[in-house]
Amino acid sequence: MTPEPRSQPQRLERKQAAPLSETAFTLLVQGVLDYGIFMLDPQGYIISWNAGAERIKGYKSTDILGQHFSVFYPPEDQTAGKPQWELETAVAEGRLEDEGWRVRQDGSRFWANVVITALWDEKGVLQGFGKVTRDMSERRAAQQALSERRRLFDHLVQAQETERRRIAWDVHDDSIQAMVAVGMRLELMAERVPEAHAAELRRLDTTVREAIARLRSLTFRLHPPGIDRHGLVEGLSSHLDDVVRSSWGMACSFEHQLEREPTAETAITIFRVVQEALLNVNKHARASRVDVRITSADGGLLTRVIDDGTGEPRSEDGTREHFGVIEMRERAETAGGWWSMYSRPGTGTTVEFWVPNPLPVPAPAPTDEAS
Structure with missing residues (x-):
């Protein structure tokens, strides 16, 4: 069904409401404090200024209107022609997004996310630029x-x-x-x-x-051999075969679903916590089986060590903070993760922990020392 045509009074009412909407939009832009929103003319001179721009950059509108926007860039960027390059890129591609240092009125620097959008009229003539700045310091x-x-x-x-x-x-x-x-x-x-x-x-x-x-x-x-040279999966597999199955005579399984191999430090952290958990199972749980599971989750690795033993006994004061437990928790938390252990008598114990799995940090590039 096609919509019924509007009556003449309705069209007049809508036409009369339009200026109010434009006014409301202007008030919205002017009142935003978290973003600096302003306009540049085609040459890059500032022609509008909102409250957020004043808060972030420190200039009042009376101080900044008419100045070239390059005043916000550090001297090294001005020398390199970065402001003009950004305008040219915005014209060529429609918009430009950048992060880098900018300068406040008092000379202090802040880290900014900047979006510059080229603005064209209906005839395709460049009218200027819209610029949005956010302080990301x-x-x-x-x-x-x-x-x-x-x-x-x-x-x-x-x-x-x-x-x-x-x-x-x-x-x-x-x-x-x-x-x-x-x-x-x-x-x-x-x-x-x-x-x-x-x-x-x-x-x-x-x-x-x-x-x-x-x-x-x-x-x-x-x-233990293997963890340094072969990574987490092979290192844990060898440990389960050599220690849990062969030395302790305990049944075990190992399931792993890793999106990528963890960094060496993350692999060592997981290995050490699992190693301590398995040692506790052998010493205290009176278990016949233990299962180790590692999966990628939430940008890290979630690990579970599950046994079918008698359940972790509590001390007389109701705690379970013996040295092995403290070491496991501290390792996981130092890595930026979490650790927990839960059990019921006769149903076994589950040690569960998560640690982040960041991408390897590239080595810093060598810098040329000034002669």
């Missing part, structure tokens, strides 16, 4: 703070892993080798002394061998 500062926190976190993880590797090597090359030598001497002595004393020496030799096995297990936990 707080957002940029927050992004820089997040990047700095990430950089410090990466350094912390690298330092921890370097120290773990050094301790593992020291234990392997010093303590284990010394105890192996002691065990060999005990074996030789047991062959040369009377049987009454040989039995005691063999018991000592067994104790030494058990201690060596524990130290070797410690060096493996300190620096």
